[in-house]
Amino acid sequence: MKEYKLLITGTMGAGKTTAIGAISDIAPVVTDVANHDRSVDKERTTVGLDYGMLSLDNGDRIRLFGTPGQARFDFLWKILARKALGLVILTDNSRPDPLADLAVYLDGFADSLDTLPCVIGVGRLDTHPQPTLDQYADLLEARGQVFPIIPVDVRQRADVVLLIDSLLGQIEAGLALDLDLP
């Protein structure tokens, strides 16, 4: 049996815990406490790692880790990113500056992002259409990065699965090169 890990990160309230709960085989282990950050309308927030798991038919396990959202935990992000299969960055379009939020995570995981598959999931786009997906793409282009940018409702399992599928696609693209696929 082998074990792998997938990371889900993003701002407080972006839905990391919900996303894990949408696909995990086990009830997510959460480390939420009462939220005292009055800038975010949310009763509880994650201070440690949220955790879920996928048990595959070949015996392998995928561990799902939701990182604490606040940038002061960025030391933890770097540790978690080591040997991860991929990274999901969730943004919340209802926040004041979602693009700046995204930049925080792109910077925080910068050491890994050249090799680590990554996808951006944009939440609450239906109620908050700005910034648009194209503006997200512009930000990445300005940084010389290309990652999939996908609208997501983390309460919908299919949406979360699409994010994971995007990570798998990136891994497969790498394998195509390794195997010199004709």
Added chain:
Amino acid sequence: MSNLRLGAVGMAAKDIVYIRSLVRLFAHTEKLGWAFAAHPPYHAVVAEPSARSANPAFFEGFAGLVLTLVAPPGAPGTDTIAYPVQANQFRDWLKLRETQLLEMLYRQQEPQTAPPETVVPAAQAATAVPMPLLKRRFKLRRWPHAELLKVDPMRIRMATLMSRNALHVGQLATLTGRAEEDCQRFVSELHDAGLLVELVAVSEAPAANTANAASMPVLPSVSAPAAPALAAASGRRGLMASLRRHLGLG
């Protein structure tokens, strides 16, 4: 991301292992865009001097992208490096050549007939680039506009694949299970929108190198991908398949 192919020619097996390890290390620690390639086409090669003198026609196609090993006390030059290879010198050469090579590849992407200051509309640029796209390897330089993706999961999947590595239409079709015609249509749209960068192996570049390419020998120094790499890739494919089944992705 590792899209530039570095080969080793005429070298001893232990040296090839060493070079391959350094390339892999630098891809992670230095974020260099090189990957070790076991067989042509190459963007650049590291070579023993004897291999170079034995088959000069092969090396003409690389036009300056050959790093030749020299035994001390030979003074290392721009494209020579003392043997045994010092990791830092090798890294510096890879960095320098990566920058130059990528600039060259970008220039090749631009229409040759347009004056430098002329902005060529995407559609016009598309007609200036020879078709078909079938065997050309492209990578996304920017995530596509929403209108182009049409909220179509398959288009998102194809774009995702091309965001990671330069692929040709056949590879896209294999990886997605879609018909080549569908993949080619999407690639053409990306191409017309100016969202693609083409990776061209220097040894495969048209015009100047055609004659060399036609007679290009496959040197015997590295004849097959390393078995551990293939095994690891195969294992990773099994994981992907299992995870897809688990998530109901078929």
